[in-house]
Amino acid sequence: MATLMAPTTTRQRVTPSARQYVKYAYGGRLPHSMIEWVSHDLAGPRASVRMVVRWAIPCVLLVLPMLFVPGPLGVRITMTMPILLSYLFFSIALNRVYRRYRLVQHGLDPELINKLERERNSDMYDEYYRKYRGQSR
Numbered sequence: 438m439a440t441l442m443a444p445t446t447t448r449q450r451v452t453p454s455a456r457q458y459v460k461y462a463y464g465g466r467l468p469h470s471m472i473e474w475v476s477h478d479l480a481g482p483r484a485s486v487r488m489v490v491r492w493a494i495p496c497v498l499l500v501l502p503m504l505f506v507p508g509p510l511g512v513r514i515t516m517t518m519p520i521l522l523s524y525l526f527f528s529i530a531l532n533r534v535y536r537r538y539r540l541v542q543h544g545l546d547p548e549l550i551n552k553l554e555r556e557r558n559s560d561m562y563d564e565y566y567r568k569y570r571g572q573s574r
Contacts, residue, residue: 480549
């Protein structure tokens with residue numbers, strides 16, 4: 438009597454586990470099977486916001502103990518705010534640079550970052566090419 442056995446297929450994950458996500462969020466690479474998730478994470482909607490939040494978490498953890506230093510609230514605020522504001526400034530200023538690097542790190546085209554902007558403003562670009570270059574794209 439033969440028994441039917443279900444075919445064994447090894448399915449690869451398409452989203453990272455919690456451990457993989459933490460490693461990925463702070464510079465690690467994900468397996469090639471998750472490349473679509475990576476491209477959406479780095480170049481999809483609200484990618485900039487996700488990156489700033491990821492960068493803010495270690496900074497907040499670093500300055501949180503400063504809020505418990507004995508002293509007036511004003512002193513504690515003036516100790517923490519310059520660090521937080523400069524961290525926020527640099528995370529916003531270097532956001533595109535770092536996301537491009539991460540795309541290249543995963544073997545993706547760094548121009549994916551501009552994809553949403555190009556799609557949103559495609560009519561403006563077409564008008565520019567028609568008006569100033571005398572050609573359509």
